Amino acid sequence: MGVAGSKLEKALGDHFPEGERYFGLENFGNTCYCNSVLQALYFCVPFREQLVEYYSNNKNQGDGDENLLTCLAELFTQISSQKKKTGVIAPKRFVQKLRKENDVFRGYMHQDAHEFLNFLLNHLVDILEKESHKAKNQAVANGPSNGQVNGVKQEPTVTWVHKYFQGILTNETRCLRCETVTARDETFLDLSLDIEQNSSITSCLKNFSSTETLNAEDKFFCDKCCSLQEAQKRMKIKKPPRILVIHLKRFKFMEQLNRHKKLSYRVVFPLELKLSNTMEAADSEYSLFAVVVHVGSGPNHGHYVSLVKSHNHWLFFDDENVEMIDESAIQTFFGSAQEYSNNTDHGYILFYESIVADKC
């Protein structure tokens, strides 16, 4: 491990970014789903900084209040404050806490990285909302505290998890009889996209927000017509998130087989992306900074690794191991154009960060 670390340091040489740490994460028996996602989140720099700040604000509290948020904050702080530039860290407390919090992750079975990410982000939101409520109640007793406006009825709390990951979709339904458009907003922390063989993320996003006709068995209840009517439905992105997380639906339930099957389709993802089907005037632009890769041919076994961009270098994280890779190697994780292929390393969760948001 020490050797691998020094190898990475050698590879980067003088280019080793100031203050950056590249640490592998120990695997506690099939915890690669967790490690790969944690690396991607760690290199989501604003999110990491928020967690490190959270840790320093809350470190004086007793162990009694330990939760997934404090464990994650502690882990990220632990990595970023390492004396060495490279090495391996055991995310023991975090994994223990995770197994305690959710029995899905308790066993030593292979887990779905996207399910874990989803659980983690929602769980962090819950904790932050609870804390915020607590703070609010205290604020009522102690007068206004920072960040909380007193006396105003607040919308559902917007935590910093929301600030980075949450976007808003508008579900527009147009009744084909009365032409009335019903719009319903939905929030999301990631977009799950259906995939097709030999397609691109751009194309999957287009399909995601393409117009769908509701008819026959699947009619729409129009409030104005007061009856079931044929309608056209489409999803638009009302507010694009700062961090756009795209989940490729590679694990498809096959009804004939009564089990999930992995789709190894080749789905190309560009290093820069724009969402053109938004409701905002400007097309929001994104840059890819992390990819969680599923390795293996089936859904119930296999391995997860991640590719991460840090200071214009791409790094490959495989549990304990960290290596530098060339940007051009990313294309080897697109998937396979033929069903039976030796290539089983497929991009599964993509993390894009907004370029515009950085400038604001």
Add this chain to the structure above:
Amino acid sequence: MMNSGASNNMMSAAPASGNNAPAPGLKTYFKTPEGKYKLQYEKTHPAGLLHYGHGKTVTQVTLAHLKDKPTQAPSQSSSTLGVSSGVRSAAARLLGGGNGSRALSFVGGNGGSKPMSGTTTRIGSLGASSTGNMVGNPNFDAKGTYLVFNVGDAIFLSDLNSQDKDPIKSIHFSNSNPICHAYDPDAKDGHDLLIGLNSGDVYSVSLRQQLLDVGKKLVAAQHYNKDGAVNNSRCTCVAWIPNGDGSFVVAHADGNMYIYEKNKDGSGDPSFPVIKDQTQFSVSHARYSKNPVARWHICQGSINGIAFSADGAYIATVGRDGYLRVFDYKNEQLICGGKSYYGALLCCAWSMDGKYILTGGEDDLVQVWSMEERKIVAWGEGHNSWVSGVSFDSYWNAPSSDGVAENVVYRFGSVGQDTQLLLWDLEMEELVVPVRRAPGGSPTFSTGSQSSHWDNACPVGTLQPAPSMRDVPKLSPLVAHRVHTEPLSSLIFTQESILTVCREGHIKIWTRPGLPESQSSNSDSLSSTSLKEKHSISGKVASSSYKQ
């Protein structure tokens, strides 16, 4: 979704998505307004030859037409070929000394002699290897049209006009995979084929000599950038400079492009200065008269494609940074350019008249760039994945039904990693107003208003930022056809057909609807001789008239 209306009507293909059905799901024809294009035959590499390294390199195809006829000794038409004839004759005479007349044949056809210096090393090895034998066919005289394509660590040569699926020749490179190649039909000293490798090395060879040699190695090659001495990043693209007297350019994955001149020493270190600002365009010339004679630093990241305008005045480059750049080649000056909607650009091509440039890239769009307006004039929407090859159909004649001459229609094609071939018509009058709105009229695409900056002419040498989706007129494809099961890498138009190529090294040849009723006046067309060859008899006699 935008183009579904237009493409579905025309499409005879199986749906491009979803099912994993192999070849049986692919139709062997597709319809266009002018008729049916039919799959004539396929070319590929021998099975089981694939190394583990296969898949890392993408197959590209170069079309090469060997014009000269073996049995035609000195004859007419030397005037049109001008200076070029001298070099060939010089080589011919040297060759003639060591070999039979058959070997001599490839340089025949021209009078006059102007011996050239500097070719001696090449000629020497050339003479030794070209024994006049040909694999399996004693009558083989290496004439006609050939496909040059790379797969894995090899270059394959196929005869375009034979029905054989397998190539007639393979050339293996032991150290590094070939990536790109280019053919110059007007090469003056026989070295007409360039090959660029993953290691950065570049070779120039005579195609005919490779065909005549029985071995599996490159013969009589001139080696440039040996072991990556000047630049060890991957060669991404090679191109002969039109009317460039044998000069050529090589683009690399590190954003540099080098100019090589024949007959210049390539052994020394031309010692170019360190690039100060990676983001800025800069040109350095070699201090001594050595190869490469110049280095152009174009951009940060890889140069993915280069293309000269037909007259050689301009060179266009596309790259990882998403920019199309157009340079005045002689004056080494950036003229204009602009950014993709997003992501890298992967390919580019000029219209024959030099007025338009097509680009394709990772935003799934085919861009049409106008040299007159110095901006993107249209976006072609229709691919479901990255656009890997674009080309104008220079053999296309617009139906002249209305007799309006100004309304020029350009036909062009594009291929993508979605395994589809798309054909497009670019009608200039239609472009003034945004064309063909989306069926279903999404408000996002109501393109009436052009933003103010859009109309302002930009000064020479400035690059335009990515336009907004609503500012650029959209085109819909005339035809969308799923041609292969693998992602595609390029397409080529010939007079009789369209060639589509997939990344894994399979080539399909689609014949145009009907056959041309008469030979076009375009005497330089690649296909004129090949047509004759099919009807064999008068081949030799007829061909001479095509040399003008």
